[in-house]
Amino acid sequence: MxxxxxxxxxxxxxxxxxxxGSKSITNRALMLAAISNGKCKLSGVLFSDDSRAFLDCLDKLGFKLEIDENAKTVVIQGENGRIPNNEATINVRSAGTAARFMTVLLAVCGGKYTLESSEQMKKRPMSELLNKLMENGVEIEYLEKEGHFPFKLNSKGIGETKISIDTSKSSQYASALLMVAAVNGMEVNLTGSRPNGAYIKITLRMLEQFGIKFEKNNNTYNIKKQEVKLDAYEVEPxxxxxxxxxxxxxxxxxxxxxxxxxxxxxxxxxxxxxxxxxxxxxxxxxxxxxxxxxxxxxxxxxxxxxxxxxxxxxxxxxxxxxxxxxxxxxxxxxxxxxxxxxxxxxxxxxxxxxxxxxxxxxxxxxxxxxxxxxxxxxxxxxxxxxxxxxxxxxxxxxxxxxxxxxxxxxxxxxxxxxxxxxxxx
The missing domain is CATH 3.65.10.10 (Enolpyruvate transferase domain)
Structure with missing residues (x-):
């Protein structure tokens, strides 16, 4: 049409x-289930271009998925903070959450990856996040325009570090770091105009729902390395x-x-x-x-x-x-x-x-x-x-x-x- x-x-x-179902909650739930230990059944899942892009990325990374679009459910076999395929090519398409969340997940967990996207996503900002990752030892090789998709990412993992991230342009950078911090442990300091924005609040609430413990001091979050385990989660409309x-x-x-x-x-x-x-x-x-x-x-x-x-x-x-x-x-x-x-x-x-x-x-x-x-x-x-x-x-x-x-x-x-x-x- x-x-x-x-x-x-x-x-x-x-x-x-x-x-x-909520796109924001669906893609956060997919991320948290992927870093968890064991099977997690997500219900009320949104099936759309964005969430399918996220699921396709998880599939390319080797995660075992049971997908039932009619029932609006996804079962993910979490690997306790490990990515099954430590070398892969993924395509985030036009999904901003997949772009930011996946980039952080791969950098923190480690491996060699090529990240591709749609033409639309190539125009969206990534440089601030990628620069922060490079400051922490991640190698980024831009395949087209500097600071944008597509790029190659080579990481030995990130853990036990402190990262400050600006929330002004996109709070997705901060949400990604907060969710993945439990894999190796991390202190995340939120700066900029929206450290307490609505999407940050969703992320923090979901950390609690998935049992992830954190300490908050003003806009700094200290998240220790810990096991994430949840059997089932219901996504809001x-x-x-x-x-x-x-x-x-x-x-x-x-x-x-x-x-x-x-x-x-x-x-x-x-x-x-x-x-x-x-x-x-x-x-x-x-x-x-x-x-x-x-x-x-x-x-x-x-x-x-x-x-x-x-x-x-x-x-x-x-x-x-x-x-x-x-x-x-x-x-x-x-x-x-x-x-x-x-x-x-x-x-x-x-x-x-x-x-x-x-x-x-x-x-x-x-x-x-x-x-x-x-x-x-x-x-x-x-x-x-x-x-x-x-x-x-x-x-x-x-x-x-x-x-x-x-x-x-x-x-x-x-x-x-x-x-x-x-x-x-």
Whole structure:
């Protein structure tokens, strides 16, 4: 499917949907299960381009896997911090988590590896992490552009060391180090603007769930060498995916429930529901899942909001802002310029096509100003970015003529997203 014309919703009805497992939690669980000792059964697993890339890497590294996509389960035979194949070639495709997590895993455990990726991933930053690894004795040979994929990695292992890592551009570097530290022992010091960010919190919570003990002193974590062992783990539904359907509650003025999502979720994007509440929605945590009720809202105001800690929803918020009755300012989102696309530029460019006036403010932090206008249909470029496709499709539920170019880039995290939309109609 090269293009998808979104159907404007005429007969509105309440939304009740199920979303895949969390990408962030799935790939962290795969990593932690791989370093554990013995079999670990993961349930509620997300199967998408990103998670399949991660599983393919584990397979190439020699890990024994039992995969059942219908049952949403993966059983991994952990090798107690050892990689079965100490020489291999892996391809992380476009998966940022696989790229960062695998690089650290291979460096810490040791061996000779070639790491390849998609063209999109070659553009994403890796130099800060790779430089830190080289400072600790890891040999990196760049095969194309310095500081980027692809490269060869030769390591005798890393352990009993101290590493400081900046969280400003990507917290995935820090998460990778924190998870793999238990293999040989490591002290990890988090610097930069997001040492206590949402994804760091998910990582720390999952360390606890997998029984990994650590000592915390301010933003420094001391993790001793230890055995990791867990028989089974349940992955939460993906809060990032759920937010599209919760945003539809305010856009379509209906009630929306996403199965299995609850207000005690450890995922940072749960904060988006608080934003919807400020705009007038009612939140109820039911036994089935959180209900967001936008049925009684005639119109809603714009908002000034710092999204530095749940920036995966910046695109979702931008589309919601397009239908507000006053100006919205999305603040502190400079770090999303280096994701699957330059999402700051995408917000400004694609909202202008819809009829909004937009402005990017660079200093002191990167903010986007969105002023609603007379909205109309247009063709949305997706930049091979799944979140662009899924968020801008929401606009087409409200106005005629929205066409999504390359919609199936959503396979990265939510491969049947447009099927779910069809069912909502």
């Amino acid at each position: 090269e293009k998808y014309t979104v159907k404007k919703v005429i007969n509105k009805k309440d939304i009740n949907v199920e979303v895949p 993906d809060m990032s995916a759920a937010c599209y359907f919760y945003a539809m509650a305010i856009l379509l003025k209906v009630k929306s429930v996403v199965k299995g999502i609850h207000l005690n979720s450890m995922q940072g994007d749960i904060k988006f529901l608080t934003v919807l509440e400020k705009l007038g929605c009612k939140l109820t945590d039911t036994s089935a899942g959180v209900e967001v009720d936008g049925a009684s809202i005639d119109s809603y105001p714009g908002i000034e909001i710092d999204m530095s800690d749940f920036s995966d929803q910046a695109l979702t918020m931008a589309v919601v802002a397009a239908f507000a009755n006053s100006k919205t300012i999305i603040k502190n989102i400079d770090h999303i310029r280096g994701q699957e696309s330059d999402r700051v530029a995408v917000i400004a460019t694609e909202l202008k096509k819809l009829g909004c006036k937009t402005e990017i403010i660079e200093e002191p932090e990167t903010d986007v100003v969105i002023e609603p206008g007379v909205l109309h249909g247009c063709e949305i470029d997706t930049y091979e970015d799944h979140r662009v496709a899924m968020s801008f499709a929401m606009a087409g539920l409200v106005i005629d003529g929205v066409i999504i170019d390359n919609p199936m880039c959503c396979r990265k995290t939510f491969e049947n997203y447009f099927d779910v939309l069809e069912n909502i109609y």
